[in-house]
Amino acid sequence: MKYNFSILLIMLFVFASSTANSQDDKPTSIQPTIMAIPFTPEGKSLRKNFESNELLRIAITKVKEAFDERGVNTIDFRAKLKQLNNNEAMTEDQQTSIKNDVISLSGADIYVEVEANKNYARSGSSVTVILTAFDAATGESLANKVATSPKFNTQNFEKLTEKAVEKEIDNLLNTMQSKFADIVENGKTASITIGLVDGADYDFDTEVDDSGDLLSDLIEDWMQNNSFKNYYHLQGVTDTKMIFDIIKLPLKDDRGRSYRISKFAAKFKKFLSGKGIESSRTVVGANIIFTLK
Numbered sequence: 582m583k584y585n586f587s588i589l590l591i592m593l594f595v596f597a598s599s600t601a602n603s604q605d606d607k608p609t610s611i612q613p614t615i616m617a618i619p620f621t622p623e624g625k626s627l628r629k630n631f632e633s634n635e636l637l638r639i640a641i642t643k644v645k646e647a648f649d650e651r652g653v654n655t656i657d658f659r660a661k662l663k664q665l666n667n668n669e670a671m672t673e674d675q676q677t678s679i680k681n682d683v684i685s686l687s688g689a690d691i692y693v694e695v696e697a698n699k700n701y702a703r704s705g706s707s708v709t710v711i712l713t714a715f716d717a718a719t720g721e722s723l724a725n726k727v728a729t730s731p732k733f734n735t736q737n738f739e740k741l742t743e744k745a746v747e748k749e750i751d752n753l754l755n756t757m758q759s760k761f762a763d764i765v766e767n768g769k770t771a772s773i774t775i776g777l778v779d780g781a782d783y784d785f786d787t788e789v790d791d792s793g794d795l796l797s798d799l800i801e802d803w804m805q806n807n808s809f810k811n812y813y814h815l816q817g818v819t820d821t822k823m824i825f826d827i828i829k830l831p832l833k834d835d836r837g838r839s840y841r842i843s844k845f846a847a848k849f850k851k852f853l854s855g856k857g858i859e860s861s862r863t864v865v866g867a868n869i870i871f872t873l874k
Contacts, residue, residue, distance in 0.1 A: 611832065613690040613761045616656040617644040618683065620696035620711070627679045628662060636738055640697035640710050643743045647750040656687045689717050690832075690839065691757060697742060705732030708741040712749065714757050718839060719769050719867035724756035768809030768829035771842050773849075773869040775800065775823040781873065784820040789856050796856075797823060803852050804828060807845070842867060 619637050621627045631637060641658060648655045661683050684692050696711040707730045714724040728749035730741040777784060785797040792799075797818050804813045804825055814827035834840045846862050846869050853860045859874040 611765050612654055613757070614654040614656060614688065615648055615691045615693060615714075615757075616658055616661070616684070616687050616689040617641045617648070617693045617695050618658050618680070620694040620713070621680070627683075628666075631658075631662070634697075636697045636699060636708070636742065637695065639739050639742050640695050640708075640746065643739075643746045644693060644695055644710075644712065644750070647746050648754075651750075651754060653754070656689050658683070658687075661687045684717050687717075688839065691715065691723060691761065692717050693753075697745075699738060700729070700732075702732065705734045706736065706738070706741065707732045708738055708745050710742060710745040710749075712746075712753050714753065716760075716764065716769060718842060719771065721770065721867065723760040724753050726753045726756075765832055768812065768831055769840075769867075771828045771830055771845065771867045771869060773804075773825045773828055773846075773871065775825075775871045775873065777821050778872055778874045785818060785823060786820050789858070796858075799856065803849070807848060842869065845869070846871075 619627065619631045619634070619641060621630045631641075645655050645657065665679070665683055665686060691714055694711075694713045694715070696713075698709050700707045700709060709727065709729045712724070712726045712728070713722065715722055726749040728745040730745035730748070733741065735741070783789070783796070785795065785800075787796050788794065789796045789799065794802075800823060801815060804815075805811050809829040809831045812827070812829040813825055816824040816826040818824070828845075830842065830845055831840045834844070843864050846864050849869075849871070850860055850862055853871075853873065861872050861874070863870045
């Protein structure tokens with residue numbers, strides 16, 4: 582009996598150990614880092630809008646608090662804006678790029694634009710909060726929610742803002758997480774347009790090396806080999822232009838950092854140089870434009 586009992590204990594120990602090991606071996610899912618920023622109309626100063634709008638500051642704080650309470654990795658917008666100021670990277674004539682500068686400096690995977698408005702009525706006051714989430718690398722919209730607090734006969738707009746945020750924050754997070762999981766699994770989307778400078782002495786139907794392959798074929802092969810999971814889509818090709826409307830890129834690089842679209846563009850430029858082709862490039866959001874010379 583003692584012998585059988587000892588065998589049973591050994592079996593239980595082995596099972597428990599193997600279960601623990603199998604759980605440890607499971608890959609951990611990539612969780613996005615999120616930053617809430619103020620929605621600012623085009624042509625207006627993001628910094629001035631944030632500093633002069635008390636309700637907007639309250640709304641951003643409440644959104645960040647709601648994320649933190651749910652275990653989300655967050656970045657403080659106010660701290661990053663201050664860091665940008667301390668670096669003397671911001672002047673009044675740079676206002677159009679401040680948003681991109683703050684997002685780039687933060688390293689956030691997702692940013693959520695927050696807009697807040699007070700509503701007055703005889704039946705009571707309320708606050709409407711508009712939340713729009715974007716992929717930081719591509720600017721692709723991930724989720725949109727509009728929440729209005731219940732009406733109360735109060736001037737405590739901080740509490741009304743909190744109630745509005747709480748009303749939709751879970752739905753926003755669920756939608757964002759679903760979209761983000763898809764990006765982790767299938768990559769983020771970029772596009773690339775490749776054209777020729779006027780007067781070029783070659784075109785995309787030109788053989789550029791001893792392989793006998795056309796330039797368009799070599800470029801398409803490179804796109805396939807360097808896109809995430811080899812997924813790309815060639816929208817169209819002529820003798821003077823190639824348009825890839827979908828190029829899938831990894832979310833993270835080998836070091837776990839956000840994979841920059843500009844890095845992909847730099848790799849393609851190096852490939853062209855290896856073929857003896859000079860080029861210039863422009864990267865705007867998720868769109869890459871190459872001009873071959």
